[in-house]
Amino acid sequence: MTLIIGLITGVLFGVFLQQAEVLRFEKQVAAMRLKDMTIVKFMLSTIVVGAIGIHLLQDLGAVSFAPRALSLGSQVIGGLLFGAGWAIIGYCPGTSIGALGEGRFGVLWPIAGMLVGGIVFALLYPFIQLNIQPIGALGNLSLHGVLGINHWIVIIALAAGSFFLFRFFEKRGL
Amino acid sequence: MEHNNFLQRWRPYVFGALAGLLLTASVATTGQFFGTSTTFPRMATLVVDIVGIDLSETYFYQVRDGSLTGSSFPNWQLLFVIGIGLGALLAAKASGTFKREELPQMWVDQFGPSTRKRALYSLGGGILAMVGARMAGGCPSGHGVSGVSQLGISSLVAVAMFFIGGILTARVLYRKGGVA
Numbered sequence: 001m002t003l004i005i006g007l008i009t010g011v012l013f014g015v016f017l018q019q020a021e022v023l024r025f026e027k028q029v030a031a032m033r034l035k036d037m038t039i040v041k042f043m044l045s046t047i048v049v050g051a052i053g054i055h056l057l058q059d060l061g062a063v064s065f066a067p068r069a070l071s072l073g074s075q076v077i078g079g080l081l082f083g084a085g086w087a088i089i090g091y092c093p094g095t096s097i098g099a100l101g102e103g104r105f106g107v108l109w110p111i112a113g114m115l116v117g118g119i120v121f122a123l124l125y126p127f128i129q130l131n132i133q134p135i136g137a138l139g140n141l142s143l144h145g146v147l148g149i150n151h152w153i154v155i156i157a158l159a160a161g162s163f164f165l166f167r168f169f170e171k172r173g174l
Numbered sequence: 175m176e177h178n179n180f181l182q183r184w185r186p187y188v189f190g191a192l193a194g195l196l197l198t199a200s201v202a203t204t205g206q207f208f209g210t211s212t213t214f215p216r217m218a219t220l221v222v223d224i225v226g227i228d229l230s231e232t233y234f235y236q237v238r239d240g241s242l243t244g245s246s247f248p249n250w251q252l253l254f255v256i257g258i259g260l261g262a263l264l265a266a267k268a269s270g271t272f273k274r275e276e277l278p279q280m281w282v283d284q285f286g287p288s289t290r291k292r293a294l295y296s297l298g299g300g301i302l303a304m305v306g307a308r309m310a311g312g313c314p315s316g317h318g319v320s321g322v323s324q325l326g327i328s329s330l331v332a333v334a335m336f337f338i339g340g341i342l343t344a345r346v347l348y349r350k351g352g353v354a
Contacts, residue, residue, distance in 0.1 A: 002204050006250035009200045010257015013193060013208065017258065018265035020189035025278035032337070032344035041186035042193070043318055049194025050323035054201050063201055067326025068311050075332040078309030083339020085303025087347060089296050090278060093307060094210035094315045097255055101262030103272045109293045113300015118215030119222060120301055121308045122234040122242075128309055129233075141327040154325050166187070 014098050017042075023098040025090035025107075032087050037174040044162045051155050066140040073135025074128070089113065197323065206250050207324075209316035211307040212242070213255045220244025284348055310335070 017023050022039045030036035057063045086092055089110035091099055096114065099107040121128075144151040168174075200206050215234075222229060223244060229235055235243050266272035277292055285291055307313040310332045312321060318336070321329025 002206070002250050003248055003253045005200070005204050006206065006253035007257045007260075009196060009204075009206075010254035011261035011264070012196050012257075013254070014258040014261020014263075015265040016189040016193045016196065016261075018262040018271070019269070020186045022186065023262060026280045029278075029280055029344060029348070032340040033348055034341065038186045042190040043314065045187045045190025046193040046197065046319050047322045049191045050197040050319060051194075051325065053194060053198025054323055057198065057202055063205060065201075065207070065324055067324045068317070068321050068328045070326075070328035070331070071311075072331065075310050075328055076335055078306045078311070079332045079335025080339040081302050081306030082310055082313065083306070083336045083341075084343040085299045085301070085306055086336065087340045087343035088299025089303055090281070092210075092314045093214055093304070094208075094255070094258055094313065097210070097259045098262035101259040101264075102266045104275045104278070106276045106278065106292065109296035110300045110303075113297040114214050114304040115218040115221065115300075116297060117301040117304025118218030118308070121215055121305045122219060122229065122232065124305065125232075125234040125237075125242075132309065138327075143325045143327055143330065146327065151325060158325075170183070 013094075014101060017095065017098045018102060023091075023095050023102055023104075025099070025104070028092070028095065029087065029090045035174070037169045041166060041169065044165070048155075048159045048162050051158060055151055055155060067142045069137070069139055070141050071133050071135065071137040073132040073137075076136075077132055085117075193319070194323075197319065204250060206254075207316070207320035208254070209251060209312060209320060210255050210258070211304065211313040211316060213251050214304050215242060215308060216244050216246060216252070220247065306339075 020038070020042045021027055022042045027036060027038045031039045054063070054065065058065065089096075091107055091110050093114060096107050096111050100111065142151070144154045147154070197208055200208070219229065219235070220243070240246065263272070276289065277287065281292060285295075307316075310317065311328065312318075312332060314333070314336060317329040317332040322333060
């Protein structure tokens, strides 16, 4: 059942990504060139609605979750490496599969690169776990936990910040 | 035309918000948060196994009984990733936006029409992107959407680094005058 729900969830997500036009190389690279913020609008809209939804579920006792563990070494080095690769290929892992569905067959090259990257990661895994992961490993920290405030205050601030950012993008035609 | 511009403008917000509702529904029904990048090393190890290269002695294959490798298939995320491709195909066909394309126009404008060049950059970039995503513990869906929705500091740091790395690299790649 989990598998079927996973497939349905993926199909719907694929439809939303495609209709939002965020699967396109041009939209992804234009965001990194600070020319078109479509993907940022999409991501932040998803995040604000998702944050409200999952925290409501948590407050109702329906689910419980903890943020991914913080390791400054992993997230800073890995994040910068990912960003560099992302700018070159113009797709992230999820959108690459969606772009293939849209007919952008040239994305097979980046997908091949990411599969090779999967093996490179597997071979580097012991080194990363030993030397990079422990740098600044601070555990499952959340923003509201560290600030010592209610999570809804952070969510309201996130929503307000997104709103002003969206207004800025629309005014500038980004 | 006026009407179309209005719709176009709201597109990323409306579909983004729908994706947020979908994330909520996914967590409520299966407890699964969105994520895609883990499927790539899993798929890659599966391919390596099929080809007949034996990596089973490596540490990566032994972590959590092989849950990082293809032996964990089929699982929720694999079906989710396949679904993204199917959903995009359906939506593109239904809306008449399906378009066969070998090379992105923005790429050709800067780097020329060589498939070989695009392939080489794609392999290098793809390796960087995947090693980086897995090292960071997620990609724009896992860290970006799911992790930031949970207000996790690790995800906020990761997403900031994705964009800093991406913006700096794009500045170099797409500087005026072209890269060779």
